[in-house]
Amino acid sequence: MRAVVQHTLTRAGYRVTALPSAAKVTATLASGQIDLAVVDLNLPDADGLTLTRQIREKHKIGVIILSGRSETTDRIVGLEVGADDYLAKPFEPRELLARIRSVLRRLEEAGAKAPTEEPRAVFAFEGWKLDCSALTLFGADNVAVPLTTGEFKLLEALVSRANRVLQRDQLLDLISTNDAPAFDRSIDVRVGRLRRKLGDDSKNPRLIKTVRNGGYIFVAKVDKL
Amino acid sequence: MRAVVQHTLTRAGYRVTALPSAAKVTATLASGQIDLAVVDLNLPDADGLTLTRQIREKHKIGVIILSGRSETTDRIVGLEVGADDYLAKPFEPRELLARIRSVLRRLEEAGAKAPTEEPRAVFAFEGWKLDCSALTLFGADNVAVPLTTGEFKLLEALVSRANRVLQRDQLLDLISTNDAPAFDRSIDVRVGRLRRKLGDDSKNPRLIKTVRNGGYIFVAKVDKL
DNA sequence: GTCGTTTTGTGTCGGTCTGTGTCAGAATGA
DNA sequence: TCATTCTGACACAGACCGACACAAAACGAC
Numbered sequence: 212m213r214a215v216v217q218h219t220l221t222r223a224g225y226r227v228t229a230l231p232s233a234a235k236v237t238a239t240l241a242s243g244q245i246d247l248a249v250v251d252l253n254l255p256d257a258d259g260l261t262l263t264r265q266i267r268e269k270h271k272i273g274v275i276i277l278s279g280r281s282e283t284t285d286r287i288v289g290l291e292v293g294a295d296d297y298l299a300k301p302f303e304p305r306e307l308l309a310r311i312r313s314v315l316r317r318l319e320e321a322g323a324k325a326p327t328e329e330p331r332a333v334f335a336f337e338g339w340k341l342d343c344s345a346l347t348l349f350g351a352d353n354v355a356v357p358l359t360t361g362e363f364k365l366l367e368a369l370v371s372r373a374n375r376v377l378q379r380d381q382l383l384d385l386i387s388t389n390d391a392p393a394f395d396r397s398i399d400v401r402v403g404r405l406r407r408k409l410g411d412d413s414k415n416p417r418l419i420k421t422v423r424n425g426g427y428i429f430v431a432k433v434d435k436l
Numbered sequence: 437m438r439a440v441v442q443h444t445l446t447r448a449g450y451r452v453t454a455l456p457s458a459a460k461v462t463a464t465l466a467s468g469q470i471d472l473a474v475v476d477l478n479l480p481d482a483d484g485l486t487l488t489r490q491i492r493e494k495h496k497i498g499v500i501i502l503s504g505r506s507e508t509t510d511r512i513v514g515l516e517v518g519a520d521d522y523l524a525k526p527f528e529p530r531e532l533l534a535r536i537r538s539v540l541r542r543l544e545e546a547g548a549k550a551p552t553e554e555p556r557a558v559f560a561f562e563g564w565k566l567d568c569s570a571l572t573l574f575g576a577d578n579v580a581v582p583l584t585t586g587e588f589k590l591l592e593a594l595v596s597r598a599n600r601v602l603q604r605d606q607l608l609d610l611i612s613t614n615d616a617p618a619f620d621r622s623i624d625v626r627v628g629r630l631r632r633k634l635g636d637d638s639k640n641p642r643l644i645k646t647v648r649n650g651g652y653i654f655v656a657k658v659d660k661l
Numbered sequence: 662g663t664c665g666t667t668t669t670g671t672g673t674c675g676g677t678c679t680g681t682g683t684c685a686g687a688a689t690g691a
Numbered sequence: 692t693c694a695t696t697c698t699g700a701c702a703c704a705g706a707c708c709g710a711c712a713c714a715a716a717a718c719g720a721c
Contacts, residue, residue, distance in 0.1 A: 283530065286531055293541075306508045312515065313521075317543075396671075397670050397671075399708065403709060420570075423679085428571065430569060584677085584679085618680080621681075621698090626679080628698095628699060631699095646699090649696090665718105665719090666717100667716105668718085669717090670715080671712105671713085672712090674709105675711105676709080679707095680705085686697105690696100691694090691695105
């Protein structure tokens, strides 16, 4: 299968690096020369879905999943961990090529549009300042408020997506490192602890509001400094 | 099919505009409020592929093709005219949702649209102010009136479509998240609770009027701030 | 490696929100 | 006027969320 894909893409004019296992992926990606990865879910040393998620967390490249399973559920899971497309085996090489072109076209347009537009690392809201590079929250008198790593990640996820409802699983994706908690309810307690440090009353919150059956939303005017 | 898609996406929290023909698409796209188009290839007045190409030439939005044809060749052609994805009928709504999320995620990362640039939607009516970003209702003296999530969603649906009769099932689509109530009567209860908080008398309402056999209508001069 | 502290996920309880059932009043039509 | 249907009001049960306690895990110091 690997040989077929490599042959097809090489024929089409792409530079291809074929790797036999997940272990060799990270080093290759670190070179920064990769635009798109075609990941087979059936790997000898790791789960393809986990690999996909790791790739998407660290690199801004396209990911297309190849899988022997064609169930709708499998496709949905694949797309939700961050794949740009999902192709079930058996497939025609021409279709893989077409999907690769589609993804790359999008990436090129994106690259031309926003060339490494790094968002500023300091947010200001309601008298607070959140320095995302220093991982620190400053209160009213520029006094640093001690925040745990988890609380900071949650606050960063909320503030950087202010005025948008974030579901619990979305927040879990944003704040969890590699091992995800089993229950969404862990988000609730984190929000509770964060609210207390922000002086936000849960019954009448001014910063982090609860959306019943929907998740949480950060409501405040946020300035990027 | 159009109704199914509209229903699915509305339930998922998206704002959906369903159009019956290609002719009405260009005007809608010109408003600049569209992020993604789901195009059926089988249109009464035009070829879906041509429409897809036209959309992609003039707008930088996502395009997903829906088609009854599942041949590889068809998929390749669809992707080559500029679609970001191609889904063959019959399909599961969940998969359409997953693919939409995938395409939108890519578009957002491209930074083509800054979420914070969205105008803060504030409606003013009869001395009240409804801040749809802060999910808050302000009373006469700019005092925040506590509103539950469900009450707020209902009020937002009514106010943003002021002076239009909204049927109960339309309101259900607009306010319910994924799990739907079985009976339309739940709307009545919500309207009743909302009326009480707005100080509206159901026997002589000034804001939310009942349309017998029709639903409800919000009658007041609404200013967008 | 061991101990102590901090962080964090899970279980449980209670309060709040929300849909459903029921009944009474109001509107509609004959 | 009467019968029928629709809507409003209220009570209640179920679901959801916040707070707290506790255990497991991570981290730091030695």
